[in-house]
Amino acid sequence: MADEIKVVRLQSSDSREFEVPRKIAETSVTIKNMISDIPPEDVAASAIPLPNVSGKILEKVIEYCKYHHENPTPAVDDKKEERRTDDIIPWDQEFCKVDQATLFELILAANYLDIKSLLDLTCKTVANMIKGKTPEEIRKTFNIKNDFTPEEEEQVRKENEWCEERN
């Protein structure tokens, strides 16, 4: 009975509803578990509430899941490739070209919905925004206030320069 459900309805925090093929929705482990916990009649009758995800973000997430369902990329060995950030496919790169607020909301959504590849992608993207920059450049990128006192700043520079000068 439960297998007959081909389409599910997802409801965002701002009450927008999205009809999504079940297989694509189940990219999210959270949604997959919700579906298996709710009796099939209820899944067909009402939308699955996702109070932690806004409509704008849910839309992006669905777009991501749709693309990756149709264009599967080979699974990466997590343990070995943990620090790689240079292997993002072009479509994903474009997908992540959003304002910072959206990017961070995508991270939170990927975490809540338990979509490993999206979480990995968004974190890689943020890491790439940090890599190779100086402290001031990082502050500018994320609009961060420098709350070190001049003495602290000098101290912390001395403490970390030796590493920056290695290799």
Place this chain on the structure above:
Amino acid sequence: MIWKILKKLSDKDLCVCARVSHGFHVYSEAEKFWKRRCIKRWKGRFLFKKCWKYTAILDRDEAPPPIQRRIFVSAQDFSSKIWGAQIRSAIPISKLTSSLNMIEKRSNLSYEEFIHSYAIPNRPVIITDATDKWKAKDVWTKEKLLERFRERRFRTDEVCRGKKMKMTMGDYFVYANQNTDEDPIYLFDPTFAERAPELLDDYEIPIYFREDLFSLLGERKRPYYRWLVVGPERSGSSFHIDPYLTSAWNSLLVGRKRWLLYPPTGHPHGVKYNGNMLAPSYDAPVPMKYFQKKWDSIPENNRPIEVIQEAGETIYVPTGWWHMVLNLTETIAVTQNFCHTANFLTVYRYVKDDDPKMKRKWKAYLVDERPDLIEAWKNYKKTIKMANGSSSKKDKEDGDKEAEKETSN
């Protein structure tokens, strides 16, 4: 999630991050993060240098940077977890000492009295003279152990890639002396007799604990039963019950340990426990966390039994007793677990459900060597069966009368 991002950054990038702002600093300097990176990179072969960050980044032979004082940024506004760790690493151990000694300390204890006063009634005791004649009393000091075993590797309680991480004793003591972890790595090795058989000559099992029924299974088939235990101040074990519901003795050669105990039917405050001793499942915080978060809320009617174990003393932890240990100083100890006549029924019952294969092998030996115990088990089963049968079928009064008749036969 912040950790997920940080994990993708190189050492260099993280050092840059430490300079961005207070918030960035707190996360990029977090010892717990650098510890994971260090162990992933070096496994047990790191040489600890002042902190996990330096230890992770530098090669073994590189000296740490000559920085005298390191800046400290409180994590209070940024991460309650890191803030908690900062506090727990900084609480002076002297704050956690205690003068309560609720367990009897005995010397000149006869074997008979031990059995009748402690083993059979399942009560703990501290024996103050069991180690008097041991070589270990003189030769198990940090300096002397290092002379003999500096390059020998021992197991720690740290898990790395699914296995317990091993370190040389020399490297371990360097770590033990310099670390400021809230839950330091413990040297906790059940295979020490294979790695350093000489250690077995330095101590002998106190007379009270020589009956050892698992030994019938032989060294290879029996579960782990003896550990070399070395740990700096702040290290220890969270509340637990020993495996297979065995009893244990723990002889301390160097240092001081603070023990908290609860009897088998108890439920330690602050520990999540499913209440089933025969199939136990529980979750308890590490000692420093326990003292920080749970200690002040212990209700009057559920206070633990406390004792301070001094060097030279041996504690007997009877079957099924909950216990938690905090090392107040650097400590060196040896501990063994065992099944003897007094706890046989309890242990056998547990093994029967938990590991039927082992139970079958064990029973085969017991039938030959200790038929009296197998007989006791059979009678015990009978009694249980009758007690269960009568309460469900017959009128309660009749049932009681019948059970009484049977057991008196």
